[in-house]
Amino acid sequence: MANIENSAGKPDAGLVRKGLIQAFFAALLAFGMFVLYVGLKTDQNISNELVIVQRWGLLAIFVIIAAVGRFAVVMFAATPGLFATTMRVVVPIAVLLIVGYLAYVFIREQLWGDLLTLGVLVVLAALLGVLIKYVLLPAEERRRERNVEAERLGLPLEASPYETHFLKAVLVALLLYPVMAVALRGPQGSLTFVDNFGIQILIYVMLAWGLNIVVGLAGLLDLGYVAFYAVGAYSYALLSSYFGLSFWVLLPLSGIFAALWGVILGFPVLRLRGDYLAIVTLAFGEIIRLVIINWTDLTKGTFGISGIAKASVFGIWTFDVGKVNNFAKVFGLPSSSAYYKIFLFYVILALCMLTAYVTIRLRRMPIGRAWEALREDEIACRSLGINTVTTKLTAFATGAMFAGFAGSFFAARQGFVSPESFVFLESAVILAIVVLGGMGSLTGIAIAAIVMVGGTEALRSMDFLKEIFGPTFTPELYRMLIFGLAMVVVMLFKPRGFVGSRSPTAFLKARKAISGSFIKEGHG
Structure with missing residues (x-):
């Protein structure tokens, strides 16, 4: 450590020189990667001619971020305590700058x-x-x-x-x-907060909690989870359009259909593990999407299904403006679409609570213990007499069922479904939420969903960034780049996720003495 830190615990000059060299090469690499994508952009002028717009300032920002990030990684990885010391200075300054800018915007715009x-x-x-x-x-x-004393005495922990x-x-x-x-x-003003930030985040929380059963508890890498989401959405859309069934009938049916497809997927992948399992599940998700696109007689292909019936309050009150039992008319409220969004918020919140409750209960049951054993070591799981076939099938079916619930809710919320809503990127985002939050941790996954999905929605509304980077800057185009950088940072400093929890639910809390008759010859 002599060439890394001096006696005062500060980084040595040799380490600083190494960090600067690597930062320089990172800046060159970033320049080469982004010069054609960020620095130069093709656009059309007033005469409808194709021109190249130069954005060297934005390119410089990307290059600086890459250089500073690489320098920080080198310094923080080799110098313990430097990260905490730096954050004590950087975080207050950043908070003051953000608060000051927001105050300036509020005062200027009143x-x-x-x-x-x-x-x-x-x-x-x-x-x-x-x-x-x-x-x-x-x-x-x-x-x-108290738990230290209880563990010493062999008593249950609080x-x-x-x-x-x-x-x-x-x-x-x-x-x-x-x-x-x-x-x-x-x-009307609450629509953005309730719909974009509330309902949208809770949908992804429910999807991530469902995928957590497959990935976090059973240890099965599923890259085609969005297929079950699509099955639930199209089940609701088709049955509602052709047979006129209500939301409360189609909600459990959509979950059952998605669980059935989960079992169908589970059978071909019983012998697969790791990367091979991921490839097969990815192919399954693409097959479902391509079937939806090409079966135009039933699904209408890329045009999608529109005019999907809205959900009602258990069939008593509806949210259709022309109906006599309209919610706003019955209670004498002014006509607004906000009431339907508020109702949907409480519905998806109840579905999320149901998902969490079922997950917690199943994890404490024998099937949950079997999932955890399968996650840790499939061969040892099989040697213990656990039927790995039924264990995998139940994991796929249970996770797919909750995706079907979320899909049917998505169709009722949007009133329109199309194949563009169920691409592979959705599966990648859901899986990223599970990994970043901490596989097996419901709280961590919820936090990750708030950060990722809420951050995406916040970027959509940050029009003031155009004042900083120019009128051609669109935050939505760079949100995946920002999330990629955020994922790298989180994986460097929190490799097990925000709230990593992979400890089994059943373990020996204290040593116990056993009778000598169990270890005599003839008894094992």
Whole structure:
């Protein structure tokens, strides 16, 4: 370590020189990769002629990010403690700059409604921080002290207060989220928060929790998970259009159909593991998508299916404007599409809670223990007498069932389905959420879904970035690049995900003495 750190714990000059050299080569590589894609862009002028737009400033930003990132990786990897020291300086400065810029935008545009919303969110975040620091953290410390003594005596351990209190507070906040959005922004103004940030995130949370059963618990790499999502959506769309069945009848049917396809997929892949399993599941997802595109007599191909019936409140109240039992007319409310979105928010929230409850219960049952054994070592799992055939099939079927639920909800929410909504990129995003959140951790996966999906939706609304990078800058085009960089950073510093949890649910908490008769000759 002499050539890396000096006696004061600071990076040595040789390490700095090495980091600068690697940063220079990273900048050259980034320049070569992005010069044609970012620096030069083909566009049409007023005369409808093809011209090349030069964006050297944006290219310079990409090159600088690559160089600084490579330099930081070299320094942080070789110098313990430097990352924490740097973050103590960088994070407050970044927060001050962001807050200052937002204040400037609010004051310049006089967006007092947005300022009030931001203020309420800051107050709620501060209250949450106070709750964690002065209530949950002391309780957690006391619990750890009691568990040390309980483990020594062989007594059962206490649950974490984060699981018993914090998650309950999060559930209450989710229940109040649409009400707060309507109170702060009005019915129409709350659509963006309830639909784009609320419903969209919860759909991906449910999909990721369903895939977590296959990948996180059973250890089966599935790259075609979006196929079950498509089966659920098209099952709802076709049965609703041709037979007029309601949402509450088609919701369980869509899950059953998707689970059936999960079993059909499970049979050909019983002998496959690892990369071979991933290739077959990827092919299955593409087969489903191509069937949807080419079976035009049934699915209408690339044109999609439109005019899908909306969901109703258990058939009592509908959200169709022309109906007598319209929700707004019955309760004397002004006509608005926000009520339907709020209703859908609570429906998808209930579906997410159902998914979490079933996952937790199954993990504690013998089938959940069998999934974990299959994940750790399939050969050892088979040697213990566990039927790996039924174990794999139940994992595929259960995960596919929740994808079918989410697909039917997606069709009811959109009112339109097409093959473009079920491409491989969706499977990749869902799998990335599971990996980043921590395979096997429901809380971590939910956090990853909020970061990834919420970040995507936030980039769509960041029009002020055009003022910085120019009018031709479109944040949506670079969101996957940003998420790719974020995934690299997370995998470097949190390789097991935000909340990595792969410990089995059944393990020996304390050593126990056994009788000598069990180890005599003739007894094993």
